[in-house]
Amino acid sequence: MTTIGEIGEDALIALFAPRLPETDAEILGPGDDAAVVAVDGHLVVSSDVLVEGRHFRREWSTGADVGWRAAMQNLADIDAMGAVPTSLQITLCAPSDLDVDWVLDFADGLREACEPHGVGVVGGDLSGADQIVVSVTVLGETHGTEVVTRADAHPGMVVAVSAPLGAAAAGFALLDAGVDAVPEASQLFKRPRPIVGAGLEAALRGAAAMMDISDGLLRDAGRIARASEVGIALDSAAVPVHPAATSAAAALGVDALRFALTGGEDHALLAVFPSVSSVPPGWEVIGEATDAFAGVRVDGQVPDAVGWDHFSR
Incomplete structure (x- = not known):
């Protein structure tokens, strides 16, 4: 050496x-x-x-x-x-x-x-x-197009994600536990594979607010909610869970949805669109923006955990 x-x-x-x-x-x-x-x-x-x-x-x-x-x-x-x-x-x-x-x-x-x-x-x-x-x-x-910030979501707009979630968080959990059960999940933690270009397509189709999911869907949805001064209502049944996260959760004996809701570092995109018709192909609609409350709710409830905080651990 x-x-x-x-x-x-x-x-x-x-x-x-x-x-x-x-x-x-x-x-x-x-x-x-x-x-x-x-x-x-x-x-x-x-x-x-x-x-x-x-x-x-x-x-x-x-x-x-x-x-x-x-x-x-x-x-x-x-x-x-x-x-x-x-x-x-x-x-x-x-x-x-x-x-x-x-x-x-x-x-x-x-x-x-x-x-x-x-x-x-x-x-x-x-x-x-x-x-x-x-x-x-x-x-x-920008090539002359307008940037998409976190701050222009409005009540009645739909919330969508660009890809299934939870694989990176599941991979970290496997590695941390020393469990070599789902190599795909571990690899996606070490080498995330965001769909580069999905954001540009979303912008061209009228996305009003958007961000990279790096600290967990719930925490990052909360950031859009605060910046846009709206509430974000999410439907847990609509959140796409990566198959590798599902397999890892089975191996670890935990809930796969937890990885998708609170696990970060998949680097998929979270965006708010004017309507379902403006959502690009391949994206999944998971909720809507609302003026009925502030912050984020899942199935009508305030979540008990929201994701990664760089200074809390």
């Missing part, structure tokens, strides 16, 4: 940079003080972070898994605005005894996730740290 401390920063960059994905939006990429990126329409920017021991564990996830996840959760944020992701800035902090191969695998995971969507890594930074921390800034563009 060769560590990053043994070869040094410049040698690591020389190995790492050629493995990164490229984008047609890049005018000036890695190697200078800043990147230069072309933009069509408005610039849309988001950021996220992955911390070892909190968001991933090396005994579960390869460097490529972490690279994939770092990319996908950020592409989903841009898609949730109805915009098109173009490029990433990646900052990697790591201990000096980290294997060089882990870093190269991380770059490979970024490339595997980004290349099908024409997204490139245009720059970033490297730093020493006591544990691995990955910080990502993602850039996107």
Whole structure:
């Protein structure tokens, strides 16, 4: 094993940079003080972070898994605005005894996730740290269309999700319990597969409010409710549960619906549409916006748990 401390920063960059994905939006990429990126329409920017021991564990996830996840959760944020992701800035902090191969695998995971969507890594930074921390800034563009925020849902509109939910949360539960029963669920926690482009389609079909489900359906529905000053009434029987979550729940002896309602990191999209007819094919209608109450209710009841909170555990 060769560590990053043994070869040094410049040698690591020389190995790492050629493995990164490229984008047609890049005018000036890695190697200078800043990147230069072309933009069509408005610039849309988001950021996220992955911390070892909190968001991933090396005994579960390869460097490529972490690279994939770092990319996908950020592409989903841009898609949730109805915009098109173009490029990433990646900052990697790591201990000096980290294997060089882990870093190269991380770059490979970024490339595997980004290349099908024409997204490139245009720059970033490297730093020493006591544990691995990955910080990502993602850039996107609107191509002249209006962005979709969380704030324009109105009573009477319908609420829908872009994909079945719960697989990532189920996969985490399996890994945390040391149960190797449903590999698909575990893999979807390590490598979420959002449908990049679903948000743009939703925007073009008139979505009034939208966001990426990263912290759980109930918590994120509550965010739309607050931003739009409406209530969100959900029908539990209509919430699509991923088959891998159902299988994992059976193996763990728990309720699969719980994974779908409160488990995050599937990175499917939650959106509010003017009517059922405006909901894109493949999406599932799960409720409606209302002025009868504030916040979120499931089958008419206030839920006893809503999902992930970064500072509560």
